[in-house]
Amino acid sequence: xxxxIPVIFIHGLWLHSAxxxxxxxxxxxxxxxxxxxxxxxxxxxxxEARKNPESIADHGIDDVVExxxxxxxxxxxxxxxxxxxxxxxxxxKLLRQDRAAAAVAIDAAQIKDVLPLPLSALKATLPxxxxxxxxxxxxx
Numbered sequence: 848x849x850x851x852i853p854v855i856f857i858h859g860l861w862l863h864s865a866x867x868x869x870x871x872x873x874x875x876x877x878x879x880x881x882x883x884x885x886x887x888x889x890x891x892x893x894x895e896a897r898k899n900p901e902s903i904a905d906h907g908i909d910d911v912v913e914x915x916x917x918x919x920x921x922x923x924x925x926x927x928x929x930x931x932x933x934x935x936x937x938x939x940k941l942l943r944q945d946r947a948a949a950a951v952a953i954d955a956a957q958i959k960d961v962l963p964l965p966l967s968a969l970k971a972t973l974p975x976x977x978x979x980x981x982x983x984x985x986x987x
Contacts, residue, residue: 850880850923850924851878851879851880852879852880852924852926852927852948853879853880853881853882853922853923853924853925853926853927854874854879854880854881854882854926854927854928854929855881855882855883855884855915855918855919855926855927855928855929855947856870856871856881856882856883856929856930856934857883857915857928857929857930857931857934857935857937857938858883858885858886858930858931858932858934859930859931859932859933859934859935859956860932860933862931862932863885863889863892863893863896864883864884864885864886864889865883865892865893866883867883868883870883870929871883879927884915884918886903886906886911886914887903887906887910887911887914888902888903888904888906889902889903890902908933908936908937908940911933911937912937912940912941912944915937915941915946916941916944916946919941919946919947920946924948925946925947925948926947926948927947927948927949927950927951928941928942928947928949928950928951929950929951929953930950930951930952930953930955931953931954931955932953932954932955932956933956935951935952935953935954935955935956936952936955936956938950938951938952938955939952939955
């Protein structure tokens with residue numbers, strides 16, 4: 848019997864790990880070993896988080912990445928990471944650190960010093976922007 852592949856779901860800002868529950872259930876039904884642990888300081892429930900939003904204060908991105916790295920270190924195999932928004936950025940950082948087998952970043956937050964569009968793409972479209980007829984919306 849093979850060990851199920853671990854999958855970790857990482858939520859973004861202003862969300863709670865409970866937001867992944869239907870995905871955790873789906874992946875469990877498909878034979879994976881899914882989990883959706885919260886960020887450092889995240890209360891166990893949405894209700895507790897609403898009552899005490901300060902519980903997650905004073906944690907930077909590096910703290911959150913290290914929190915997940917510590918969780919991953921206890922797993923029997925490198926997991927697949929699925930993250931949304933800041934969770935996607937965290938998944939990418941963990942993948943870059945070689946702590947995951949793969950990562951899916953859904954609408955990931957931008958990592959510092961990474962341009963949202965490659966300069967080559969801007970350079971390729973520059974002739975279109977330079978053409979006065981194209982930029983005014985009139986056809987030749």
